[in-house]
Amino acid sequence: MLKINDLHASVEDKEILKGINLSVNAGEVHAIMGPNGSGKSTLASVIAGKEEFEVTKGNVVLNGEDLEDDSPEDRAHKGVFLSFQYPVEIPGVSVTNFMKTAINESRKAKGLEDMPAKEMLKMIREKAEMLEIDRKFLSRSLNEGFSGGEKKRNEIFQMAMLEPKLAILDETDSGLDIDALRIVANGVNKLKSKDNAVIVITHYQRLLEYIVPDFVHVLHNGKIVKSGGKELALELEAKGYDWIKNEAVV
Amino acid sequence: MAYTEEELKKELETKEYEYGFYTDIESDTFPKGLNEDIVRAISKKKNEPQWMTDWRLEAFRIWEKMEEPEWANVHYEKPDFQAISYYSAPKAADPNKSLEDVDPDLLEMYRKLGISVDEQKKLQNVAVDIVVDSVSVATTFKKTLAEKGIIFMPISEAIQEHPELVKKYMGTIVPKTDNFYAALNSAVFTDGSFCYIPKGVRCPMELSTYFRINEGGTGQFERTLVIADESSYVSYLEGCTAPSRDENQLHAAVVELIALDDAEIKYSTVQNWYPGNAEGKGGVYNFVTKRGLCEKNAKISWTQVETGSAVTWKYPSCILKGNNSVGEFYSIAVTNNYQQADTGTKMIHLGKNTRSTIISKGISAGKSQNSYRGLVQIGARAANARNFSQCDSLLMGNECGAHTFPYIEVKNKSAQIEHEATTSKIGEDQIFYCNQRGIETEKAIALIVNGFSKEVLNKLPMEFAVEAQKLLEISLEGSVG
């Protein structure tokens, strides 16, 4: 599904990603961990096509297609979804209206008609129920005045609505209380299938108890310095990152 | 392509005026220039009674002694008032004609504007009094309105048919001496609308007028007078757009609203006159005086969406004379390229327990300048007056400007006044967020702008809200493929 080859990316001449290699197959869950500032969010943004970052070397391939020339919206239409670490506020635009626009724009790109209102409402109702989101919430302005946890839950609601092929969840767990974490993780699990893939960026083992990864990667200083199975996350939780940093230097 | 500041800027600069076309209609046009003879000729052309001619002449004499104001935050080449033709009527016009007989060229023009007369006729609940250049071409729904005793007609007809009402109210809210443009308008106005709602009558439909400038080199000077008698209600819509022309066109309208005891007037405007091209050439100069008077328990709401004109100078105001009267001003002003807008409101609180609300949304792009200028005045006898003002500015790019000039004058200590102001920029992060959800940049900007303007858009009648949203998009989106 996703293949990242020797990816280098920089911003304002500062290199942040320094040769990432990663291969994600359909049906898999990958976790990416790593210290603050190691480049996790940058990697997510580069996959999503944020132009602020310049890809200086390497490439990102989705289902055999090099994404180099694809705009962020093209990538979204191809099924890439990013749950943002810091979702932005859009005052005056309701969650419902935003989702309606997003879904219909994606459909338009595929040459489809707008989704009939009835179908849209049904879908909104179902997904909101799954994530235990109050319908009143959906008429509020997107992310405006949302609590940290509400923002994250809303990101997953959007994921549920858009049904992506590749979902990247950037610290979706941070800000969620214990119950919300369970609800959101269950939601993600329900959306998982053999045809899609999830990349989970997190600092904590706890999320991975719910969304069980097939692979865990450690990003440090713009490179994946260690990969392993789900037990690697436990090891990191116990030992921190120093031992890997040291290993990486060697 | 994803959004960068540079691209956005380019996009906005390449925007061309959507309604830039010019329909050839034979016009009966006066020679250029202004003097007492021209004023008399206008009056004669309109078959006006002597009192009206005298009224105009008096206004002309006042205007002659006045100077064009310079205090607004706008810079433009002053119009040469002697280079303008003050009367122009489409030859095909005939007041006895029915809608079906309207000049096909005109119909074509409306079709291009998406407001074809046919379509309007089908639009239930909207009566349309269309003004092309200076003469009303067609009036609809007159009968239905007449049954309720509502008078809705071109002001020129009202002068003939209801002189007592016109005489009683015209110039009482905006006197001839009010300002340079109002004086000019009083001398040379050629058309506009007149509306009277009798006591206790709720006007069953939105009254709507589409104004349009059509003849190159002519200015348009409408005069609108709306009188809501005691306990009546009316919602009035005014919308306009102009063909793309190279020379600057002057527009100086006067609108007077009178809400008698317990009456309510909603006045909504969508203004989309030609803003000039991307280099700042051409465009309409829009110098408007709009003012309403509220008697006891009356209410006046001004809602405006201003996207057009090269230079706008406009302050729809309320004189809250009666106790417990209410004034509202909801405004969206969009400026792009080299457009300049200086707009806002005046809320003059004279009566006790008077309340006013001001919500102003300014959106600036390109190299434009967008100023809000508002005055809240609480008179000595206006006990317990309240005002809430909110002025939000949204900037796109780094070359435009947003300015806020709130003036507050309080002569009564019991007044409560709140003022809030914010300035924000459409952020790359917002655009990227939308892009990531599959929404292209152009659509994202439209979404963000509509969200920003929502509080005001919500105040517009349904039919108008859709049109207004479209206008916002047209005004700000580029023609990027």
Ligand SMILES: Nc1ncnc2c1ncn2[C@@H]1O[C@H](COP(=O)(O)OP(=O)(O)OP(=O)(O)O)[C@@H](O)[C@H]1O
């Ligand atoms: N636009 C930018 N301009 C300059 N530096 C940037 C920019 N974006 C990211 N960086 C830098 O790149 C590095 C990686 O940032 P990134 O956000 O990818 O880290 P992260 O691994 O997601 O960290 P965290 O765990 O704190 O979320 C940091 O040093 C950050 O300061």
Ligand SMILES: [Mg+2]
């Ligand atoms: Mg991060």
